[in-house]
Structure formats: C-alpha cells, structure tokens
Amino acid sequence: MKALLLPLVAYALLDAIDHMETGSFIIGISSVLSSAFATIIAVTTHRIILLGPDSVSKWGFFNWGVRETVFALHIIALIFFLFFCGFIAKSSYTATFSILDLNSVPWKLLVYIPLIITFVIYVVAFWVIGRVSLAFPAIAINQGVSFRYSWKLTRKHQLLMFLVVIAFPVCIWIPIYLLGKIPYTASVVSVLSLITMVFEIAILSVTYKAIYELEDGS
Incomplete structure (x- = not known):
C-alpha cells in the first residue's frame, strides 16, 4: 500500500547505512531514525488492518505525535525488561563461579545450573512479552x-x-539470518526482513482483533 511505501523505503535506506562502514556517530543517528520509522511502519500497519486504509493518509504518517511516542516508550520498556533479564542471567553465572570449587568434579556438574536458570529466565521473559x-x-x-x-x-x-509473538517470528527469522551469511545477499535479506516485519505486525493486529472481539464482545 502507498501508506507504507515511503516509510519502508526510508527504513531500508537507513538500514543500508547501518551496514556500511561509516562513523559511529552516523550509525547512531541512522539507528535512531530507523527505530522511528519502524514505529511509524508498525502504527500504520496496525491502523490499516484494524481500522481500514482510510484511517491513514494516502502516503502514510510522517508526523510524530503522542501516539507514536507512547508506542515507542512501550517498546523501550520491553527492551529494558530484556536487559534486566539478561543482567539476572549473567549474575547467576557470576554467583556460581564465585561460590563453587570448579576443581571438584561434583561441583563441575553444578556449572550447568546457570544454564538452566538462564533458559528459564528467558522463557519467562518471552512469555511475558507475548x-x-x-x-x-x-x-x-x-x-x-x-x-x-x-x-x-x-x-x-x-x-x-x-x-504469535515469539515462536512464529523465530521460525521465520532463522532462515533469513542464515541467508544473510551467504555473500552478496544483503539486498535480498533487507527486502525479506521488511516483508517479514510488516507480515508479523499484521498478524499481531489480526490476533488483537480476534481476542478483543472474543473477550470484550465488541
């Protein structure tokens, strides 16, 4: 749709800059702008799916308002949540290696405890995100x-x-990630990534609509 065309093109160009060997300042600016356009793409996609194409302007949103700010802040909150989970997981490793005598064979088996703790932490984290x-x-x-x-x-x-939020996207992104390891596939991977991103957002919209109508009856 036209409403997504320009934001997607802008996002793709900024993504290309991120993969170039430019200065850290330029990469930082492009990363921030990429995140902003990703937010615009997500908001636009959700509105088209849930409210119809008339809910957005012909060429999409380029103005940043309260809605986009709130949307972005919620994303940032989840990012901080994942960082916190990562901190706890890393702390479990540190605590284990500082307490256990790794020269003792029985204690060596307990080194797997942090791995189990890390696995449980991230399963719970992804469940919460879902x-x-x-x-x-x-x-x-x-x-x-x-x-x-x-x-x-x-x-x-x-x-x-x-x-919808974790398992399905992972199954899609793994092949794309592996494809990116093949030389000269950067452009293909970029296009597939954009298509996948919009597709996943659309699925979340459909899921929201189905659950909302089922639970609230409206």
Whole structure:
C-alpha cells in the first residue's frame, strides 16, 4: 500500500547505512531514525488492518505525535525488561563461579545450573512479552490500552500469544539470518526482513482483533 511505501523505503535506506562502514556517530543517528520509522511502519500497519486504509493518509504518517511516542516508550520498556533479564542471567553465572570449587568434579556438574536458570529466565521473559504485546495494536488505534490490560486480555490465550509473538517470528527469522551469511545477499535479506516485519505486525493486529472481539464482545 502507498501508506507504507515511503516509510519502508526510508527504513531500508537507513538500514543500508547501518551496514556500511561509516562513523559511529552516523550509525547512531541512522539507528535512531530507523527505530522511528519502524514505529511509524508498525502504527500504520496496525491502523490499516484494524481500522481500514482510510484511517491513514494516502502516503502514510510522517508526523510524530503522542501516539507514536507512547508506542515507542512501550517498546523501550520491553527492551529494558530484556536487559534486566539478561543482567539476572549473567549474575547467576557470576554467583556460581564465585561460590563453587570448579576443581571438584561434583561441583563441575553444578556449572550447568546457570544454564538452566538462564533458559528459564528467558522463557519467562518471552512469555511475558507475548502476554503484553496486544498493547501495541491498541495504542496504534488510540485505545490507550496498557501492558496491564493486555495481560488481562490474554489470560486465556497465553499459548497463542507465545506462538504469535515469539515462536512464529523465530521460525521465520532463522532462515533469513542464515541467508544473510551467504555473500552478496544483503539486498535480498533487507527486502525479506521488511516483508517479514510488516507480515508479523499484521498478524499481531489480526490476533488483537480476534481476542478483543472474543473477550470484550465488541
């Protein structure tokens, strides 16, 4: 759709800059702008799916307002949440190696405990992210729904949200990542990444609509 064309082109150009050997300052600026355009793409996609094409201007959104700010802040909150989970996981390693006598054979077996703890931490983290992700399509259509409401809305659909938000995207991104290891495939990977991003956002929109209508009856 035309509403997504220009934001997608801008995002692709900025993504290309990120992969060039330019100065760290330029890369930093392009990364920030890429994140901004990714937010615009997400908001636009959600609105088209949930409210119809008339809910956005012909060539999409390029003005940054409260809606986009709230949307971006929720994304940042999840990023900090993942960083916190990573900190806990790393701390479990540090604690294990500082307490255990690694020269003792029985203790060596306990070195696997941090691996188990890390696995559990990230499974729980991804489960939480799945539960709260319906806040994003709701924010995009100005419903002002928070993480708390999304948590309540998904209480009967926890497995579905994990599959939609975590498992399914991982299954798609792994082949794209492996393709990127092949020389001279950067352009193909960039296009596939953009298509995949929009597709995943659209799936989240459809999931939100289905669960919202089922749970709220409207």
